[in-house]
Amino acid sequence: MLAYNEERNNAIMKTWQQLHKDPRLWQRYIIREYVLRAIREFFDRQNFHEVETPLLIAKPPAESYLDVFETTLLDRNRNEARAYLSTSPEVPLKKLMVAGLGNCYALTKSFRNMETQSTSHNPEFTILEWYRIGVDYKEIMKDCELLLLHIKKYIGKKLKAPQGNLHKLTYQGKVVDLSEPWERLTMVEAFAKWAGVDFMQFLEMEKAREIARNKGYSVDASTSWEALYNQIFLNEVEPHLGRGKPTILYEFPGSMAALARRKSTDPRFAERFEFYIEGLELGDCYSELTDWQEQQSRFENELHELKRLGKTMYDYDHDFIEALKIGLPDCSGIAIGVDRLVMLFADVKTIQETLLFPANELFESI
């Protein structure tokens, strides 16, 4: 009994200690196992190749909005080489598709620095990426619908849930119907519906500033278009997405899609979508850019941006441009945050509750 008091007074228990004390908490980690197995079953049944991509890499893809983990590789003579932790398996998967791999996926870890103090981020996280050859992003939308239904049914079977509700998910007291088709909204429609903003006007910098200022947001000389867009999106649009039914938000401004193909009918927009369930963003998909010259110029722009923002500098992956020169087949792919999927299916509020060793338990300062 004394031990009980001492433990209570010794700050907060680590996850493994909580599990030791209350075995019921294992349930959400069992759900994690089921989610991973269901994902593999879904793709294996369709003859996708699962590949392992490196976590320790020499050149991250140039993406100015991400902060990379930087480390040092030593050879046997202690000569140093810059090394980084992978931010996503995208580039190696694309090189393998150039090499002839076909439909493929990776279910792996990725690392993004500075992503702390958030209930939907952990600096180390599990990512699922898959690519289909010869399709555009609309086919990936269907994959998402079917994958989530498959996971739901897999877990339902394992837990012996009543047969009738296999397409319905309860998350934090709200029922979400996963059955197809999900709600589909273009960015233009979403801004009109939830923010009362004409997005075509908003695309012009001066108009965007005026609209944001009229809405009461702080706007000054240094405020970028992207910041204005995100603030209206995060405050007025995102909270409404995926309520009761998942929402697919598609057709993003071209400036917001470093690796996506432009829409042929309207080059101001890129073939990109994200999907949301109960306000939580789960996945990000592109029709993949296959033009090496455009890819190279976008990488160069991103490097300028990295420099301007004072972030960790690195050279972009020239090997990837070489691969695109040989020819990436037309394909579409998506990245999904697997820990967030586990949040949904285990019905927990924070990403930390889906992890056995969340970063904020490992590093006491964050």
Add this chain to the structure above:
Amino acid sequence: MATITTANFKKGNFIEFRNEPNQIVDFQFVNPGKGSAFVRAKLKSLKTGKVIEFTYKSGESVEELPILTREMQYLYKEGDAYVFMDNFSYEQFNISAGLLEGFIKYLRPNDTYQVLVYGEDAVGVRFPKKVWLTVTEADEGVKGNTASGATKTVVVETGAVITVPLFIKEGDKIGIDPETGTYLERG
């Protein structure tokens, strides 16, 4: 008023939001799919007690409000308001239920609390690290259940329901962390 940025946000800070006084209940960082970081704050209006969410650009400036703390005795409940009296000036203040929120179930008449004052208004109570309350209802622990860490629930004099170890009995004084509602120790 002092200008701070989102980098200085702390839970419990008082700030101005759209010309109204608000308290930061919680905040976290958001990284949208493509773009820089934002800070999503839960703000509680000091006028209505209503909580809203607002997402700031990371680094955006806000005005921090000057809040004073005064020692006051809790007297009684009147309608939707809780009446407190300043221990030195005997001035009385009403605090609405919305602003006291989670603390209501630990309030005991005639006890002294640190009351937060903004201008002319009392706007909340600073949660003490520990409150001592007497257990008024407790079942006997289940016989034979000696597993370490086994718990049961009891009711304390103010009506709060607390999860405690099995050895706690009716009449015991127990220390509780009012912020989380967790049992800390037996008196």
